[in-house]
Amino acid sequence: MVAHRARRPRRSWGGWLFAAPAILVYAVFVLRPLALTVQYSFYDWNGIGASTFVGVDNYQRLFTDPELFATIVHALELIIFFSFIPVVLGLFVAAAIRGIATSRLATVARVVLFLPQVIPLVAAGIMWSWLLSSTGLANALLSAVGLDGLTRAWLGDFDTALPAVGVIGAWVLVGLCTLLLLAGMSKIDPALYEAARLDGAGPIREFWSITLPSLRQEIGVCVTVTVIAALASFDIIFVSTQGGPGGSTSVPGLEIYYLAFSEREVGMASALAVALVVLVLVCVLPIQRLTRDGSR
């Protein structure tokens, strides 16, 4: 490789010309707004009049105002539903269907399980708002099995609204995780499984000793994608609960939207936005480090 590199005739600066247009749009429409978000976060500004520099006041309020801080806690709770459940469920389902991964059923499943990935999240939100409403399918099923006592407006109840929103997210992401993990499993050398079987390992032993360790990278991908989806959730919550009841499902994305465009508190919205970006990095970077074995 080293010798090969040395043979390359020229490595000119000209490459930057090819990258320049991409860098330009990235700088204008992503990096500049990002820098402005940081700048705004130190000001008190209603978006129209003069702005006042307030130092870290907005950040201080973020950690002391229970309603604002709750949005971050909700986002972290959503990780359980958006990430933990889809990944664990995906692992078990994928392990169970590994043996039939090439059958016709599996081909159909590939299409079906991707459906939630293809539709807008807004549509998923609308669909599930209806399923979880007081006359929706969820309650109809409960009544049908004689559990009338449990029925409620799932998205309108203080105790169940956040988990109900979480269920919508889990529904969207479980198929993706299952198929990603299944794809990862298909790359495992079948000889490993045969050897394990000959040594007398059962399906459970097989799962822990072969499947799980071989899937490190795929699990990392699933966790990364789903954690970002949980922390940056907006669409589903915007249409299904709008943060209610009583702020019990408000998340940073939604609160940024309200603060910036309804309450005209641009500085506070920006401080929350900075916190969200940092939160995503803090959650995602360690996952990358743990699961990527330096092959990239």
Next chain:
Amino acid sequence: MITTRRETLTGRILLVLLMAITIIPFVSLFVTALHPAGTYPSGLAWPDHPQWGNFVDAFRVANMGALLWSSILIVLGVVPISLVLGTMAGFAFGHLRMPGHRIGFLAFVLGLTLPFEGIVTPLYYQVRDLGLLNTRWAIILPLIGLFMPFSVVWMRAHFVTMPDELSEAARIDGASTWQLFWRVHVPLAMPALSSLAILLFLWTWNQFLLAIVLVDDPAKRTMAGALGAFQGQWGTNIPLLCAGALLILVPTLAVFLIFQRRFVAALLQGSSKG
């Protein structure tokens, strides 16, 4: 592979169960859409008199023709430009590897994790100052920028696998870097490009936040953004809302089913790069 009959059976049952859970919300949406407007039907009951007219009504009140056209215009603005710019930069970072290319690439990699909510506020003021608020450009230009990290990372991943000998041969034949790019490398990148095009189409079509923040007129938004407005207006008329939601799903579902093989492959790879 040695697997027992019992395990295969468990696998099949689990798979069918997961598929059922995935499909039932769609079925419920469809059945509900067939009920008389203004009623609150329960569960999965098939209506006595299916109201197929609901779809016609929803098509009319949602102004579907205009919405489709708007979404197509936005996709036509975002996808080709993103592909060209992303491919050029991916080629630079993955193949030309000019001095300092690692740092430039790292800047894009970090952009992969950026939530749109993180920059939407200043984006609003920037787009306003450019005089583009409430035009489709207000969605198109920021989306090109926001998709650029993914496009660059995706295309670079293709170009790093291209052997240097290929370029050396072309250079000996007297090709300039630009010719090398267009004549040799772009044709070879077609599979990677078409998968990227699919993903960008899907994400543009389904984009919600930018659409509702930057464009007031639902008829100038993406499909998903328009669906949000439709919900606001018809949220209490459940059958009509369901019919409208289904109609808005049809274009993506149709494209998905037609190109499902490519879609599935692209989605699988796409999430593993993201």
